[in-house]
Amino acid sequence: MKHGRKTVYLRHQSFLKSHHPYQRLKKAFNGHQETSSSLTPLTGIEVYEKVINIDHTFGKSKKKSSVTNIWKKISIFFDLSYWSRLEVRHCIDVMHVDKNVCDSLIGTLLNINGKTNDGLNARLDLIEMNIRGELTPIEMGKRTYLPPGCYTMSKDEKVIFCQCLKDVKVPQGHSSTVKNLVPMQDLKLIRLKSHDCHILMQ
């Protein structure tokens, strides 16, 4: 994106089941209807056929190959004769994903300064993509006013949310004491370990 200086990946709707109602929504997503069905992941044999011709040397190589290829090397696991027969060869660790998703979700919902992903640059990118007109930042003299999105909690909602979390009691050893993680005067969550994020996401 131009303003946020990040690469974003779109068209997540295509991973839904075909004819899912979300695929026809234009306004809620990036302004286009999603018609293509989801792509099926490559099987092991297909991957093996793709990577078998790649010539890759390990270690520091002086010249880079001019051909850009998304597959970089033949994975050493293909030395195992049965590896290409497996359907799910690599699993992604749930805990890492949980932590990242939970962090940005809590940051954006509670609008924590520095944690939220909903800043000025994100709003400017929305104008660039020509969607979500109601979130356009309004310039008022020196200051710029960001209209709150429907997802951002108001102060009362934040109090209810934090109070609810504060009252949660968990069995011993289930997660860290949630009461200590919620400072009521700041209305945010602090010192979340990745395991707490996992419990929260559950």
Next chain:
Amino acid sequence: MYRHSADSIQWMKFDDEFLEFGKESRNIQLCLATDGMNMFGNMSMNHSSGLVLLVIYNLPPGLCMKQKHMMLSMMISNPKQLGTDIDVYLSPLIEDFKLMWDQGVEVFDEFVNETFKMHAMLFCTINDFPAYGNLSGCSVKGHKACPICEEDTTSQ
């Protein structure tokens, strides 16, 4: 109901395809987990270290992810992040896996008092997303980051 990897389709298909392996219930299925880590609780090390764990999937779900039943097969230490060169470090392990799959090793079974040929296979790997790119050799950053969409990844 999915409670354990043994309930997965992949497990059943594998046992069907390789009948010899599937018949013997004492053959073990392993899972390889990798991650980077910081030693001694030091969060600002200018040295990269990682670990490779092996998980035995034959154990019941309550036991197989416990510390006691995991095998620390390898500690990798390098001044820089290894990237795709991790294969060089993994090659002795893969050599062992090949031996365990092709020939098997003689193991004594205490319960029935006999020795038998035990085979082992690598079921899957567990890793975070950057390590996924290093292990599989697929691109996970930049414009073509999705390993499923590959060339058709849409990004802005």
